[in-house]
Amino acid sequence: MKKNKKNEAVQKEVPLSNEELNMLRKSVASEKVDRSKLPHYDNSDKAKFFRYVKKNKFFAAICILLAVCVVVLLALCAVMAIKKAAAERVNTDDYTVILGDRKYTVKYKDAVRGDILFVDMYKVAEYAQMTRTGSTSSVKFTAQNNNYLRFENDTDTAVVNGCMVELGAKAVVNAEVCEIPLDFLIKAMGSGNGLKISLDKDTNTLKITRRYYKTDDGDITGPVEILFNTDSFDVLQQILRVEKDRKYEYGINVDGYLSNIDPENAEDYLILANKETPLGSDYAPSDLVRLECKTNRDMQLRKDAERALYALMLDMAASGIDDTFITSAYRSYSYQVGLFDKYVGEHISEGMTKEEAEATALEYSAKPGTSEHQTGLCVDFMTNSMTDLDESFEDTAAFRWLSENAYKYGFILRYPPDKVDITGYKYEPWHYRFVGRTAATEIYESELCLEEYLELN
Ligand SMILES: [Zn+2]
Structure with missing residues (x-):
């Protein structure tokens, strides 16, 4: 029993007596421990980190994953940078242009200006059998279905089917070339169109070919239509086109005048005569006829205009305006010379010099x-209540009626108040x-003047 009690006391770690401590110290001192054989206890940050990692395996896995991600990301960035540098490296080789069977070279400096690649529309139009009209500084290319493109020399806008859009750079139009940005042509053509345009930047080869419809057996049935559209552009200004089945309301029966009001050769009547584009001294229409409507003396107009005017005056009278x-109406060149000389003479007689007059x-x-x-x-x-041609005509019933109905007869207000500059x-x-x-309807609805309308046509 006594022995058991003693054991319990030891287990409770009773402090050693001085005698026992001395014995322990002597015993340890006498032992020869080779400390160099003991593992070195590394207390550096690195060792601490690895001991931490050993204890926290999940944290370690996340760290490794993050590290891998960073490496992959850096590698990707490097690849992209290399690709970008390659793409930005300008290939200044001369351009090879392939137009169907034709192949020719254009010097790099002639093809590219201000980083923009230009293409000669004369050559493209010739290959694609577009109709070319206009002058040497303003040219129109008409493809199928009256789709057209219009370019003007030194102008950074173009017209696509009556819509003015940005060209991207100034066109160069003269007797030899009509240079426009290739990107514009691609945009105006849209996809799936009659022309296939491809540019290989590695070899500077521009290839333009026609697309063909093919049967399931691969037989060519014909070329795909060439059409233009403005889907990829912001339209700056446009003509509102008359719908084919548009109905017009008249106060009289115009059946007998319709071929005059809406003539087949309508383009003959779009002639422009203004201060910038005067008619020659020898210009005189060949189809002048005497006016049959109410006038204050004998005068003439071209036949379709005279018939249309006659119908218009009938309608106006039918609506109660008979004053x-x-x-x-028509004034010949020599008449204008006589009139102008008369005015000048009057001023000279008033004491002015010839220039002043x-x-x-x-x-x-x-x-x-x-x-x-x-x-x-x-x-x-003119009306019976007006004694002079002045803006008081605006207050007449005739003017109000003309403002709403003249276009139906093919007539337009030629000099509107908001178009004086043009x-x-x-x-x-x-x-x-x-x-x-x-x-007349398109001009009326678009609120354009004739100069603007002709520019968009
Ligand atoms: Zn006049």
């Missing part, structure tokens, strides 16, 4: 050749011009 007549006459009278009246397509209206003429509410019903 209106025509005071001016001419300048003064020009303020109210057109220089010979610049009057639209020489076209035989325009008239000046037409070069002050507001003339009495002066109406025949352009045919389709153009």
